[in-house]
Amino acid sequence: MKRILLQIIAAAATLHAAAQTETPTYLNPGATVEERVQDALSRMTLHEKVQILHAQSKFSSAGVPRLGIRQLNMADGPHGVREEIEWNSWSPARWTNDSCVAFPSLTCLAATWNRDLATLYGDAVSEEFAYRGKDIMLGPGTTIARMPLNGRAFEYMGEDPFLAGELASGYIRAAQANGVACCLKHFALNNQEVGRMTVNVNVDERALREIYLPAFEKCVKKGGLWTIMGSYNKWLNAHCCHNDSLLNGILKREWGFDGAVVSDWGGTHDTWQAATGGLDLEMGTGTDGKTTDKSLGYNTYYLADAFEKLVREGKVPMSTLDDKAARVLRTIFRTAMNPKKAVGSMCSEAHYEACSRIGEEGVVLLRNKGSMLPIDADRYGRILVVGDNAVRNMSEGGGSSELKTRMDISPLEGLRAVYGDKVDFARGYYAGRALYAKADKLDPDSLAALRNEALEKARQADLIIFIGGMNKNGYEDCENSDRKSYDLSYGQNELIEALAAVQKNIVVVTYGGNAYATPWLDKVKALLHCWYLGSMSGQTLADVLSGKVNPSGKLPVTFAREQSDYPCFRYGAEGYPGVDGQVYYKEGIYVGYRWFDTKGVEPQFPFGFGLSYTTFKYGRPRLSADSMDAGGKITLTVDVTNTGSRKGKETVQLYIGDEEASVDRPDKELKGFEKVELEPGQTKTVRFDITAEMLSFWSDKTHGWTAEPGRFKAYVCASQTDVRGTAGFSLH
Incomplete structure (x- = not known):
């Protein structure tokens, strides 16, 4: 019996060895x-x-x-892994273990101007996809923000292809290092949701190549997109x-x-x-x-x-x-058969920390009259929070990027955790439930009662924090529909005006993925734009308002004074949303700040703008040489000093203008950025390498990129309009 058993073991070992040598490649x-x-x-x-x-x-x-x-398993992203869906319907599978961390919107990531945070984001979010057994994450998105009404703009990374490409490629590299493929969206020219299934985009070759394709190309070549x-x-x-x-x-x-x-x-x-x-x-x-x-x-x-x-x-x-x-x-x-694919994790402490870090650096301080912010609790006895977004779960809605979260800290909860019983609340307006397109409205009397309650409480308050903006309902920030107006919805403009008339100490906080009109701006002390901050939204907001965090976000889109200031609206229906199934990009390469800067249209808040609780001084830019050939490079350095009393972060932006171009070109275009952290009084040197590739434009004659010899100017900026220094050089 023993001999038979030994023979069986030996035979099995022989078969195993043969199988090992014959394993298919x-x-x-x-x-x-x-x-x-x-x-x-x-x-x-x-x-x-x-x-x-x-x-x-x-x-x-x-x-x-x-x-x-193996099969490929996919799930919607890019801000978190979507709840499980039934095999053959859009209905939720109603699992009890598919709640996730909601990470900040990609517009918020773009507003950080921080490549390291893009890497952190891609790594953290892909770990949640891996843990759920997903092989492909349907995201991120680098569709350019051509106009401010796009319902899916919050899923994208702003109006500039260089900024979008730099951040998205880092996100992609980090995610795919975990064995989760990124599925970059939406290739290409998906700049509106109205008529999205049928509209034909008419765009000239140069605009296509200079504005709408470069971020995708960088993600393919630099990000290694799968x-x-x-x-x-x-x-x-x-x-x-x-x-x-x-x-x-x-x-x-x-x-x-x-x-x-x-x-x-x-x-x-x-x-x-x-x-x-x-x-x-x-x-x-x-x-x-x-x-x-x-x-x-x-x-x-x-x-x-x-x-x-x-x-x-x-x-x-x-x-x-x-x-x-x-x-x-x-x-x-x-992915699915990658032996090095990450096991991943869900709702870990590290993921919530990543959510906070990204959100903190994406919040943009747009106005701070009289150093209203940060809010010192000792200065105010009664703080009134007003606004539907103060108590809304902003992970719900939005279409395919809707998330089922384990935890969401609301703005009101975050502020009460810091300021305690001083905080009172009045909704002020009602935006309805997070519905795809259906109406969900209160009757006029109920809406009037909400407004009257807010105004009555405002008379007794020492400080008002209005928390509004957009949400993820249909016709707001939502798939398959665009916003109907550049103004804030639900009567918010009128409500802010009325509150400001009652109490001069008013801070406005907005959420949303798009720019919007601010007709009440001169009547409020401070304005903070938060995009969507994810699961840690309320804590992030409270940390910024209280001064625990010094805001360092910079706008990835231009805020115009009026909707008509954006070039696409100057061409009537042909420019947007299209006529007879055809939309015409007649503005060509003049999208976003390229239009406002070159055509002399003053924005409300320019691209790259964002305030801090400290101040920064720039030194004179220095060039390593005053000319270069097509295969060489010039190095630009500039010193930046924190001249305030708080530690802070500043994004130094490099723009370049072609002074002798044979074709029409924007006055200047973003070609580099670096974010630096500085203690009070500290100085750091920022470096940029300038190459001929950065000087090129797309030639309709050669159907390729061309860098013409001539004079160029480098602009070192704190925002697109805030030029801190210039330096000229030549290409020969």
């Missing part, structure tokens, strides 16, 4: 990703290759069970989810992108275009991207049975199928 974690891809591809049937190119549920795509190749999401809209009258010029021409051939193009949910419209137009992974067909469900099977997708038939009939070459399958396999081996 695609299952060998020690092989390169490309070796695994090619080996798996050689073993798959035609049908199996097609099966991995489309959804098998709302948020997953199939693997190859016969070969042990997946990218096509947008709903059209360009060149072809949907961007299967747009040959955009996806095959620019993304894959020109930029060398080796990952997978994923459709937005409901963004695929035709089998032939999907087959030939660069789409690799089709998701959500049969929906409107948000609210309706697929009633037929997933084999009816455009990249399913109909595509397989084209390949079998020889109408689409096998090489096209193999390329798509290879890109999806590459994603699988980088």
